[in-house]
Amino acid sequence: MFDTTQCSRLSRSWIGVVLSAGLVLLAVPVAQAEPVGYVSESAGGIVRSDYGECVHTSGWSESLAIMECEPGLAAAEQPAETEVAAMEPAPEPVLRRINLSSDTYFEFDRAVLTREGMDKLNEIARTLKQARDPSIHIVGHADRIGAEDYNLKLSRDRAHAVEQYLVQQGVPAQALQVSAMGESSPVKECAGMRGQALIDCLGPNRRTEIEFSAFEVVEPER
Structure with a gap:
């Protein structure tokens, strides 16, 4: 007959062998890769x-340092841990259109700028130097004293006087346009006046109108 007691002993023996083998396997250390x-x-x-x-x-090199x-x-090869701030693009200039006008005055029967006229032109020139793509229209005028043809020529001479002054102040000549109106567009009539009183009254008609537009470069806030 088969001895159950003996079978139980054999089973326990095999279990012991398997467990012992497992412990031996676990005890074997895993080989670590040697530094290159x-x-x-x-x-x-x-x-x-x-x-x-x-x-x-x-075959050693600095890149292999441990x-x-x-x-x-080895520390130098490590990536920096500090966070690098992203570079923000510089803002684009904002273009704002300027619309200005100014009247420059002349003495009677002359095409020479007055001190007041030059001061106004200096202000305009400073503005245009800070603008982009300026477009200037200069229109000369005269009063009604004298012949019509003479007054038309006088108004044209006054417009050219303004043009030359602006160019001298650094305004590009290609941005300037000149025309003459003579006595055809007065701002004062001075009816019933004569002599010096009439000359003084018609002073605002001896003018050159300057109309211009440009883009002023406005830097946005950072």
């Missing part, structure tokens, strides 16, 4: 010189 570029000892670890320095192989042997080089 360094001379390794047979028992593990890196061979060091009499001065305690790690011994390199012929913290254990070359902490300075």
